[in-house]
Amino acid sequence: MDDLALPAATVITGSAGWLGRALVHHLATDAGDHARDGEVRALVLNQTEADAVHAVSARARAIIGSVTDPDSLERLLVGLPPDTDVIHTAGVIHPAKVSDFFAVNAGGAANVAAAVQRAGLRRMVHVSSNSPFGTNASDEDTFRAHEPYNPYLGYGESKMQGELAVLDQVQAGLDAVIVRPPWFYGPLQPPRQTTFFRLVRGGRFPKFGAGMQRRSMVYVDNLVQGIVRAELTPGPSGRAYWIADERAYTVNEIIETVGRALTDEGYEVKPGAMALPVIAGRVAERADRIIQSTGRYQQQLHVMGEMAHSIACDIGAAQTELGYRPAVALYEGMRRSIQWCRREGLEL
Amino acid sequence: MTGPASTPIHTPATEARYDAEILIIGSGAGGATTAALLAEAGFDVLVVEEGDWVEQGSVVSFSLEQMDRQYRSGGVTVALGLPSIAYTEGRCAGGGTEVNSGLYRRPPAELLERWRSQYHIRDLDPDEMYVIADEIESAINVTTVPGAVSAPSAVLRRGADALAWQNSESPRWMTYPPGGSASSGQRQSMTRTYLPRAQRAGARLLTQCRVRKLSISGTSASDADVVLADGSPGRIHFRHVFVCGGAIHTPALLQRSGLRERIGDTLAVHPTVKLAARFAEPINIPDDVPVHQVKEFAPEISFGGSASHPGLVALALADNWGEFSHALHEWERVCVYYAAITSEGKGRVKAIPGLRDPLVTYNLTARDKQLLRSGLSRLTLLMLAAGADEVYPSYHNAPVVRSSADIASLQRSFAATKATVMTVHLCSTVPIGEHPRCAAGSFGQVRGMRNVWVNDASMLPDAPGVNPQGSVMAFAIRNAQRFIETERPHG
Amino acid sequence: MAGQSSRGLVRPFAQRLLRADLPGLSEQQRGEVSDFTVQRVDELPSVLRIGVHLIAAPMRIVVASPGSDRLILWLIRHPLPLLGEYVRMVRSLAYTYIWEQWPNTQPDGSAAQ
Numbered sequence: 001m002d003d004l005a006l007p008a009a010t011v012i013t014g015s016a017g018w019l020g021r022a023l024v025h026h027l028a029t030d031a032g033d034h035a036r037d038g039e040v041r042a043l044v045l046n047q048t049e050a051d052a053v054h055a056v057s058a059r060a061r062a063i064i065g066s067v068t069d070p071d072s073l074e075r076l077l078v079g080l081p082p083d084t085d086v087i088h089t090a091g092v093i094h095p096a097k098v099s100d101f102f103a104v105n106a107g108g109a110a111n112v113a114a115a116v117q118r119a120g121l122r123r124m125v126h127v128s129s130n131s132p133f134g135t136n137a138s139d140e141d142t143f144r145a146h147e148p149y150n151p152y153l154g155y156g157e158s159k160m161q162g163e164l165a166v167l168d169q170v171q172a173g174l175d176a177v178i179v180r181p182p183w184f185y186g187p188l189q190p191p192r193q194t195t196f197f198r199l200v201r202g203g204r205f206p207k208f209g210a211g212m213q214r215r216s217m218v219y220v221d222n223l224v225q226g227i228v229r230a231e232l233t234p235g236p237s238g239r240a241y242w243i244a245d246e247r248a249y250t251v252n253e254i255i256e257t258v259g260r261a262l263t264d265e266g267y268e269v270k271p272g273a274m275a276l277p278v279i280a281g282r283v284a285e286r287a288d289r290i291i292q293s294t295g296r297y298q299q300q301l302h303v304m305g306e307m308a309h310s311i312a313c314d315i316g317a318a319q320t321e322l323g324y325r326p327a328v329a330l331y332e333g334m335r336r337s338i339q340w341c342r343r344e345g346l347e348l
Numbered sequence: 349m350t351g352p353a354s355t356p357i358h359t360p361a362t363e364a365r366y367d368a369e370i371l372i373i374g375s376g377a378g379g380a381t382t383a384a385l386l387a388e389a390g391f392d393v394l395v396v397e398e399g400d401w402v403e404q405g406s407v408v409s410f411s412l413e414q415m416d417r418q419y420r421s422g423g424v425t426v427a428l429g430l431p432s433i434a435y436t437e438g439r440c441a442g443g444g445t446e447v448n449s450g451l452y453r454r455p456p457a458e459l460l461e462r463w464r465s466q467y468h469i470r471d472l473d474p475d476e477m478y479v480i481a482d483e484i485e486s487a488i489n490v491t492t493v494p495g496a497v498s499a500p501s502a503v504l505r506r507g508a509d510a511l512a513w514q515n516s517e518s519p520r521w522m523t524y525p526p527g528g529s530a531s532s533g534q535r536q537s538m539t540r541t542y543l544p545r546a547q548r549a550g551a552r553l554l555t556q557c558r559v560r561k562l563s564i565s566g567t568s569a570s571d572a573d574v575v576l577a578d579g580s581p582g583r584i585h586f587r588h589v590f591v592c593g594g595a596i597h598t599p600a601l602l603q604r605s606g607l608r609e610r611i612g613d614t615l616a617v618h619p620t621v622k623l624a625a626r627f628a629e630p631i632n633i634p635d636d637v638p639v640h641q642v643k644e645f646a647p648e649i650s651f652g653g654s655a656s657h658p659g660l661v662a663l664a665l666a667d668n669w670g671e672f673s674h675a676l677h678e679w680e681r682v683c684v685y686y687a688a689i690t691s692e693g694k695g696r697v698k699a700i701p702g703l704r705d706p707l708v709t710y711n712l713t714a715r716d717k718q719l720l721r722s723g724l725s726r727l728t729l730l731m732l733a734a735g736a737d738e739v740y741p742s743y744h745n746a747p748v749v750r751s752s753a754d755i756a757s758l759q760r761s762f763a764a765t766k767a768t769v770m771t772v773h774l775c776s777t778v779p780i781g782e783h784p785r786c787a788a789g790s791f792g793q794v795r796g797m798r799n800v801w802v803n804d805a806s807m808l809p810d811a812p813g814v815n816p817q818g819s820v821m822a823f824a825i826r827n828a829q830r831f832i833e834t835e836r837p838h839g
Numbered sequence: 840m841a842g843q844s845s846r847g848l849v850r851p852f853a854q855r856l857l858r859a860d861l862p863g864l865s866e867q868q869r870g871e872v873s874d875f876t877v878q879r880v881d882e883l884p885s886v887l888r889i890g891v892h893l894i895a896a897p898m899r900i901v902v903a904s905p906g907s908d909r910l911i912l913w914l915i916r917h918p919l920p921l922l923g924e925y926v927r928m929v930r931s932l933a934y935t936y937i938w939e940q941w942p943n944t945q946p947d948g949s950a951a952q
Contacts, residue, residue, distance in 0.1 A: 658938040
């Protein structure tokens with residue numbers, strides 16, 4: 001089937017974020033993989049973020065507001081032609097407190113979906129996560145296109161509610177597609193990802209048990225491609241797709257590949273990893289659960305707790321239905337990330 | 349017609365003394381096939397069966413009466429653990445083949461290859477096994493149902509198709525009258541196939557004969573101490589004995605006879621959890637089970653349908669009676685389904701001196717419990733995709749599930765220790781192979797014994813992940829053929 | 840005899856559980872269902888029967904004690920280790936029997952309308 005025509009205008013929420021800026025780069029600059037004409041509007045929280053977006057693309061139009069503020073969404077969407085697409089990426093993953101999850105990830109998605117529906121725009125692409133589905137029951141298991149919800153703590157619960165809010169609007173007539181990326185990586189990454197490289201360099205990346213947990217990851221340009229394919233492929237409203245690299249990687253493979261990428265980029269890498277018993281991951285998970293139940297959030301514990309499990313997904317539906325073709329795999333993607341860090345002057 | 353040529357002779361055990369060249373203990377999928385092959389090869393075969401001969405059709409399938417007459421302990425048997433796992437065993441002429449779902453799966457080629465390499469099973473050639481499988485499939489008439497599949501089976505297909513999950517109709521070993529419907533099948537169990545064959549070739553079958561122990565000296569067994577139909581003691585002298593009493597009672601008998609090394613330590617099962625689902629239209633078929641199985645997540649997780657007469661629907665709803673029992677008003681619209689897993693846990697069978705029955709234990713691993721949660725949740729999703737109005741998962745205080753968001757609360761509140769966990773496929777208590785952990789050789793000869801063999805589900809190296817009857821029969825025939833080659837009777 | 844002891848130990852508890860779970864069940868049905876439950880306990884494999892008797896004995900004492908209604912209700916509504924398995928077994932046997940014998944029984948145990 002032919003693609004939908006390119007939209008007259010494109011709106012990106014969370015556009016100063018990692019994924020948001022990658023989208024602005026690929027959609028609204030000549031160097032982008034999916035450069036398009038027409039207006040690109042970018043929702044940002046403040047002037048600093050507006051500057052960050054403009055640094056990526058001078059022609060993107062930054063509008064200050066928040067997905068938690070419906071009035072600002074009215075302003076964001078005012079005067080747009082009906083064949084406008086909205087890509088909703090705004091979300092929080094490591095907040096100061098648990099309630100932020102719900103305000104932004106659940107409430108924000110509901111507000112955006114309602115605003116798009118009210119404005120009568122063409123399509124909404126909702127960027128969700130693996131987190132509404134938790135972790136695989138065993139290291140051999142792989143999430144299929146359709147899976148039962150099993151939210152992983154506050155983040156997962158809030159992202160699930162976000163999906164459900166979008167699906168509610170779908171019932172009311174909204175055309176929406178959900179995209180579910182797992183752990184992503186690549187240029188424009190936030191500081192916590194720099195820590196990741198440092199841990200691998202120092203031979204201190206935490207590895208639970210035999211390191212055979214499988215993780216789906218997605219290089220950010222692959223993700224942008226998946227989002228654009230979801231945006232432009234005709235099909236029934238309410239569909240959802242995993243967007244990830246071609247296949248999942250084991251933790252051992254991730255540590256080895258990133259180490260190799262660092263070495264090949266001229267960094268000295270201490271081989272090995274911080275071997276931890278599986279029980280340590282369970283303890284971290286339990287502690288994360290307890291702390292989140294008090295409304296607080298501790299990033300390290302959360303990441304540790306999740307690392308003891310597999311999160312692997314099957315991208316078959318995106319490949320066959322959307323024509324998604326992930327072009328970059330782990331080694332190449334990591335080399336590009338490292339090069340970007342060096343260009344940015346980041347210490348690894 | 350492939351019905352029996354004549355009703356075979358089966359007599360309750362009454363004599364204090366019997367003699368046989370070959371004694372076969374148990375008449376199920378393993379014992380009956382062994383008996384037929386050995387008798388046809390000219391051996392003098394005596395089969396003893398603890399249960400009774402029950403004519404097919406004389407009891408309603410999956411009813412309490414059937415449990416009474418054809419199951420061990422009325423169908424109430426439990427492997428102790430946290431949680432305990434309820435299981436059932438056939439105890440009648442024909443064994444489990446008289447009472448099971450009648451679904452047939454060949455042992456998958458990957459499984460045979462894994463067993464061969466992991467357990468060092470000699471001369472295990474998939475091609476040869478499939479030649480045997482071809483023979484079995486013709487002997488018991490493996491076929492798909494004629495006409496449209498039943499409504500509860502169509503639910504599995506519809507739900508799985510909607511989710512793009514791999515599913516297929518499992519063939520059954522049934523015969524159907526010309527123009528018959530899916531539910532008109534006549535099961536080709538052992539009492540209609542291999543037992544009559546064995547008897548036509550001269551084998552004798554004694555029912556109501558329980559073997560207490562084998563007399564063993566050195567590397568040979570010579571006699572079986574038995575309890576006769578009237579409760580009095582008897583004795584059977586033999587040259588070779590094949591123990592085919594099922595995965596619980598084969599190791600228990602060997603242990604009581606003094607053979608304990610590696611025997612009974614590796615019980616494998618397919619633990620299952622279940623749910624009831626209510627639909628807008630009537631779907632219940634009280635006396636049959638669905639033929640579709642969902643294998644998308646196999647071998648780790650498989651889905652299928654369970655017997656669903658109103659008593660079993662009530663049983664499935666009992667874990668949260670206050671919230672679930674209203675569904676009983678419309679039991680015609682309710683059907684019970686299961687999620688089965690391949691477990692990495694291990695069970696044990698231990699004969700206890702002075703007690704008739706062994707202690708059976710089973711421990712699920714943390715992974716197993718996660719798989720049960722995942723299986724039940726995915727099965728619930730499938731039911732919603734098939735159009736269920738309400739789903740009732742079987743664990744204590746489970747929520748009624750009406751939407752995909754409700755499944756999140758199922759996942760949160762599920763614990764295997766709160767669930768009704770059951771199994772029907774018991775195996776692997778006397779695993780075969782040359783690997784040091786195996787209790788019997790590659791062809792079922794019990795380690796250290798010259799003339800004691802196992803040839804039933806006990807010998808499967810571990811849980812096959814599919815309905816095991818086809819695997820049990822194929823291995824039993826393979827081993828019987830090897831026995832005939834090496835021990836062929838003279839004259 | 841094992842049969843005697845199952846009857847003495849299990850029947851009063853089964854009766855009490857059925858009165859609490861299914862108040863609409865007639866006296867006569869309750870007796871029939873309890874007899875069936877006792878019969879199945881008698882047929883249990885040796886180890887299980889001994890285990891059930893060990894659990895059933897203290898429960899029997901509780902059932903016989905005056906003023907124990909609330910305790911019993913609590914015990915049969917909570918999935919305790921071991922004890923919960925006993926409750927589950929009695930309940931499973933009873934429910935299966937009731938709805939197989941009288942499929943149109945109401946959820947509270949009363950006869951079909």
